[in-house]
Amino acid sequence: MKKIQAGVIGASGYAGAELVRLLWNHPMVEVSGISSKSYTGQKISDLYPGFYQICDMVFQDEDSVIAASDVVFASLPHGLSEKLARKCFDADKIFIDLGADFRLDKEEDYAMWYGLDYHDPALHKESVYGLPELFRDDIKGKKIIGNPGCYPTSVALGLAPIMKAKLADCKHIIIDSKSGTTGSGKSLSEATHFPRCNESFAPYKIASHRHTPEIEQTLSRLCDEDVLINFTPHLLPINRGIISTMYVDLKETMKVEELHVLYEQFYANEQFVRVLPLGKTADLKYIKYSNYCDVSIHLDERSNRAIIVSAIDNMVKGAAGQAIQNMNILFDLDEGMGLKMVAPSF
The missing domain is CATH 3.30.360.10 (Dihydrodipicolinate Reductase; domain 2)
Incomplete structure (x- = not known):
């Protein structure tokens, strides 16, 4: 079976780097690209030395990551994901947002608590709130997932x-x-x-x-x-x-x-x-x-x-791990694939 091409936008942040760490060890995933506004052209291993000689990928621009990917994870501040979600949706690619832009059902709640309006209201009707244990059936077949907050x-x-x-x-x-x-x-x-x-x-x-x-x-x-x-x-x-x-x-x-x-x-x-x-x-x-x-x-x-x-x-169940859990559901994989690590006991 062909591996899923997964891109991470905002990979220089904590949750984005955690996504790269977990995706790198997923047996059915190949990390297709990573992006960062602040570190474009630099290696992720320069920013996070734990990746040295394991993942020395270079941060690219967002469009390059989207073009190379089947699924795009975005780990960005609120207000920055809508335009990326639209690009992915129009290109028939899955978009999993670790930010807040697709978590709330009502635009008035988003405006009240985040101080912004929806720029693309129609897009929000295509999204679903992705908490697998509670809303698994809603997630299947969707192209835009609002990954829950921690x-x-x-x-x-x-x-x-x-x-x-x-x-x-x-x-x-x-x-x-x-x-x-x-x-x-x-x-x-x-x-x-x-x-x-x-x-x-x-x-x-x-x-x-x-x-x-x-x-x-x-x-x-x-x-x-x-x-x-x-x-x-x-x-x-x-x-x-x-x-x-x-x-x-x-x-x-x-x-x-x-x-x-x-x-x-x-x-x-x-x-x-x-x-x-x-x-x-x-x-x-x-x-x-x-x-x-x-x-x-x-x-x-x-x-x-x-x-x-x-x-x-x-960083895991509250962010990157749950996002990968959503990806596994969308690609009909074992939901726990790549996520069954045991916590250290000391």
């Missing part, structure tokens, strides 16, 4: 069984998430400057983070009811990983064992979601560099409040 992935996978079973009080959901610094991208900022971030821990963008409408959109879709959340992200002084702790008031009185069975049954056939045994707690250490999402189930019986903890690697 925080929304950790939350959606953590809460999906409760939401789908309509057990949650949808107006009172509290989400407390912590992310490593790679989540903010490669651009320098005061918050991620080493002296500021090291030995520090604080929330940011309280009640105003741009992933809020995406989380509410997905949870609302799962339970067929408008969901309202309080979402507070925090910055951890580590490189990668997201851990989300979610507090949900239950409509019915339940035992933790019942809740655990619900989760085990919901994810019984999902290779990348691991429902941990009762008494265990999801931990960032055991998902780093992997495409797995670990979920642990807890219940405060006094308040009948479920406390769900999920852990993902924001």
